[in-house]
Amino acid sequence: MSDPDPKRQMAELEARIAAAKAARAPGKAHQDEHYSQAHLAWRMVIEMVAGLGIGFGIGYGLDVLLGTLPWMMLIFTLLGLVAGVKTMMRSAAEIQEKKLADMAQENERAQHGD
Numbered sequence: 447m448s449d450p451d452p453k454r455q456m457a458e459l460e461a462r463i464a465a466a467k468a469a470r471a472p473g474k475a476h477q478d479e480h481y482s483q484a485h486l487a488w489r490m491v492i493e494m495v496a497g498l499g500i501g502f503g504i505g506y507g508l509d510v511l512l513g514t515l516p517w518m519m520l521i522f523t524l525l526g527l528v529a530g531v532k533t534m535m536r537s538a539a540e541i542q543e544k545k546l547a548d549m550a551q552e553n554e555r556a557q558h559g560d
Contacts (some may be wrong), residue, residue: 490537494530501526 462528509515 470509486541490534493533493537495528497530498523
Protein backbone atom coordinates (compact mmCIF):
# COMPACT_ATOMS: atom_id res chain seq x y z
CA MET A 447 0.00 0.00 0.00
CA SER A 448 2.48 2.67 1.12
CA ASP A 449 6.17 2.82 0.24
CA PRO A 450 8.30 2.11 3.32
CA ASP A 451 11.27 4.20 2.06
CA PRO A 452 10.57 7.91 2.76
CA LYS A 453 13.86 9.01 1.16
CA ARG A 454 12.88 7.46 -2.16
CA GLN A 455 9.42 9.02 -1.93
CA MET A 456 11.00 12.44 -1.28
CA ALA A 457 13.39 12.03 -4.23
CA GLU A 458 10.50 11.10 -6.54
CA LEU A 459 8.47 14.06 -5.32
CA GLU A 460 11.40 16.44 -5.89
CA ALA A 461 11.90 15.03 -9.38
CA ARG A 462 8.23 15.56 -10.23
CA ILE A 463 8.34 19.13 -8.86
CA ALA A 464 11.48 19.90 -10.90
CA ALA A 465 9.85 18.49 -14.04
CA ALA A 466 6.71 20.54 -13.48
CA LYS A 467 8.76 23.72 -12.94
CA ALA A 468 10.79 23.05 -16.09
CA ALA A 469 7.61 22.53 -18.10
CA ARG A 470 6.13 25.81 -16.88
CA ALA A 471 9.33 27.86 -17.21
CA PRO A 472 8.94 30.47 -19.95
CA GLY A 473 11.43 30.37 -22.80
CA LYS A 474 13.57 33.34 -23.70
CA ALA A 475 11.32 36.01 -25.13
CA HIS A 476 12.04 37.24 -28.64
CA GLN A 477 12.26 40.82 -27.41
CA ASP A 478 14.87 39.85 -24.79
CA GLU A 479 16.92 38.15 -27.52
CA HIS A 480 16.62 41.23 -29.74
CA TYR A 481 17.71 43.50 -26.90
CA SER A 482 20.76 41.40 -26.15
CA GLN A 483 21.76 41.38 -29.85
CA ALA A 484 21.41 45.16 -30.04
CA HIS A 485 23.43 45.50 -26.85
CA LEU A 486 26.25 43.40 -28.33
CA ALA A 487 26.21 45.38 -31.57
CA TRP A 488 26.48 48.70 -29.72
CA ARG A 489 29.27 47.30 -27.57
CA MET A 490 31.28 46.47 -30.69
CA VAL A 491 30.61 49.86 -32.29
CA ILE A 492 31.72 51.65 -29.13
CA GLU A 493 34.90 49.56 -28.96
CA MET A 494 35.75 50.50 -32.54
CA VAL A 495 35.03 54.21 -32.10
CA ALA A 496 36.96 54.31 -28.83
CA GLY A 497 40.02 52.76 -30.49
CA LEU A 498 39.87 55.25 -33.33
CA GLY A 499 39.29 58.21 -31.02
CA ILE A 500 42.13 57.33 -28.67
CA GLY A 501 44.52 56.73 -31.58
CA PHE A 502 43.50 60.00 -33.20
CA GLY A 503 43.91 61.91 -29.92
CA ILE A 504 47.36 60.51 -29.19
CA GLY A 505 48.52 61.11 -32.77
CA TYR A 506 47.20 64.67 -32.89
CA GLY A 507 48.76 65.45 -29.51
CA LEU A 508 52.14 64.16 -30.63
CA ASP A 509 51.85 66.10 -33.90
CA VAL A 510 51.20 69.33 -32.00
CA LEU A 511 54.14 68.67 -29.66
CA LEU A 512 56.56 67.57 -32.37
CA GLY A 513 55.30 69.74 -35.25
CA THR A 514 54.90 66.75 -37.58
CA LEU A 515 51.23 67.31 -38.52
CA PRO A 516 49.62 65.02 -39.95
CA TRP A 517 52.02 62.04 -39.83
CA MET A 518 51.66 60.96 -36.20
CA MET A 519 47.91 61.49 -36.39
CA LEU A 520 47.67 59.16 -39.41
CA ILE A 521 49.90 56.50 -37.86
CA PHE A 522 48.15 56.49 -34.50
CA THR A 523 44.69 56.61 -36.09
CA LEU A 524 45.59 53.46 -38.00
CA LEU A 525 46.97 51.88 -34.83
CA GLY A 526 43.71 52.82 -33.08
CA LEU A 527 41.77 51.15 -35.89
CA VAL A 528 43.82 47.98 -35.48
CA ALA A 529 43.32 48.04 -31.71
CA GLY A 530 39.56 48.56 -32.16
CA VAL A 531 39.28 45.64 -34.58
CA LYS A 532 41.34 43.43 -32.28
CA THR A 533 39.09 44.30 -29.33
CA MET A 534 35.98 43.64 -31.43
CA MET A 535 37.31 40.25 -32.48
CA ARG A 536 38.06 39.35 -28.86
CA SER A 537 34.52 40.36 -27.87
CA ALA A 538 33.04 38.33 -30.73
CA ALA A 539 35.05 35.26 -29.66
CA GLU A 540 33.89 35.74 -26.06
CA ILE A 541 30.26 35.97 -27.18
CA GLN A 542 30.62 32.89 -29.38
CA GLU A 543 32.17 30.89 -26.52
CA LYS A 544 29.29 31.89 -24.26
CA LYS A 545 26.69 30.85 -26.85
CA LEU A 546 28.43 27.51 -27.40
CA ALA A 547 28.56 26.90 -23.65
CA ASP A 548 24.84 27.73 -23.36
CA MET A 549 24.02 25.35 -26.23
CA ALA A 550 26.11 22.57 -24.67
CA GLN A 551 24.37 23.10 -21.35
CA GLU A 552 20.94 22.94 -23.03
CA ASN A 553 21.92 19.75 -24.86
CA GLU A 554 23.15 18.21 -21.62
CA ARG A 555 19.87 19.08 -19.91
CA ALA A 556 17.92 17.59 -22.80
CA GLN A 557 19.91 14.36 -22.66
CA HIS A 558 19.47 14.01 -18.90
CA GLY A 559 15.80 14.85 -19.17
CA ASP A 560 15.10 11.89 -21.47
